[in-house]
Amino acid sequence: MQTPAEFELSRRGMLVGGAASVAAVTIPPVTAAPTRPATPPPATAKVAFEVNGTARELEVDTRTSLLDALREQLHLTGTKKGCDHGQCGACTVIVDGRRINSCLTLAVMHEGDKIVTIEGLGTPDKMHPMQDAFVVHDGYQCGYCTPGQICSAVAVLDEIKAGIPSHVTADLNAAPKVTATELRERMSGNICRCGAYSNIIDAISDVAGVKA
């Protein structure tokens, strides 16, 4: 008769054996693994630019987007990666005074540029008026899209001031005005999954000194 101890042993043996046989089926033996040619090291390049007023010099894999350089190498993680394909605006930063999607541009293409991220607009102790207004008007819920929204919003007011027309500008030959319709159209490149849109428009209108 089998003692309980013997039973335990054999059961364990069975389980181990079973697992081993399954492994043998699903994992090909090491010796049969296809041999891969050694990959050449990725190309790198040097780039120097200014981020939030500080000169930075980096050596990057040429494939590095400006977004990844900011987040992974300079540890400025305020700028967010949403889609990595220009579709959401979470990565919006201001380069030489213009808002762009940092995910769709290579870091090496920004030699000599002046880059401003959310960290450069203001700090928790000394907030930019747009950051302040987003807090006052509750212009976010989860906050993931917020740095992009704020960078975009700051640039939008400058664009209206500079007379840049939008899809909803009624008269191409007149100066565009700050209206809720203009702001909504101009902010359409910034998606908010939480749907904080109406409060975002309130915050921007407040900074511009108009009623939404």
Add this chain to the structure above:
Amino acid sequence: MKSFTYERADTVAAATAAFARAKDARFIAGGTNLLDLMKLEIETPAHLIDVSRLALDRIDATPEGGLRIGAMVRNTDLASDTRVRRDYGLLSRALVAGASGQLRNKATTAGNLLQRTRCPYFYDTNQPCNKRKPGTGCAAIGGFHRLHAVIGASDACIATHPSDMAVAMRALDASVETVDAAGKARVIPIADFYRAPGTTPHLETVLAPGELITAVTLPKPVGGTHIYHKVRDRASYAFALISVGVVVQKDGTGRVALGGVGYKPWRVSAADAELPRGAKAVTAALLDGAKPGHENAYKLPLVERTLAGVLAQAKG
């Protein structure tokens, strides 16, 4: 993304020479289309030549009374130029109907013309696509084709050209100026710029490899009322299902070009001639020979109705 080497060109001659020297090179301007496609390994260049800093960022008056738009003029700057807003309103309107503020700040005149289709199967590397991988077939034919071409397509490809700007350029009779590696310049009317898909949908324009766009020129202003009407699935930041660009004169004559219906902005001189007779006659001439599928047949009545609205708006 595949690894690539990178260089920045300072002159047009240096850019074309670099292309001739390198293997599997690509020019990069705003990067908003090329980088997107490189991330998905739909484009896999071994070498990038950055042309974004070439001194091709000016808009100059031409002796003929038109404008010469440098290839690197950003979409935002082109849409905002006071001469463009006053004399070529259709172009401003088409530009600001496209993409987002962020993207227009980067996108260039040349890059916009050369942006590739938004056919979802072209983007999905698991699907057959003759444009992405010649000879593999076309997943859109018999598949999801609500967004696709209704005219000028072939058995190999039914993709549309996604550019809004190109529709305005076509209606305004723009020309594309280029220089090749040997330094030879040529001028290509926009009407002859895009190639029909035929059996080679991967060849999209008449440009030779390494031929660099230096400028796009506009003839002298034609006056009239300029309207660009884009119909899309959401009110902003979406590609066109169809779009209608018109210049209409006081006497009802004018010109009309369509976006979202074919492999290039669609304009037919016989259709221009029908403008005084109204939307039905114009659409019949414009889309004569159209072969829509069951999912995109809606584009035909949509063009006619959108055009009717636009012509009513032009009358004021």
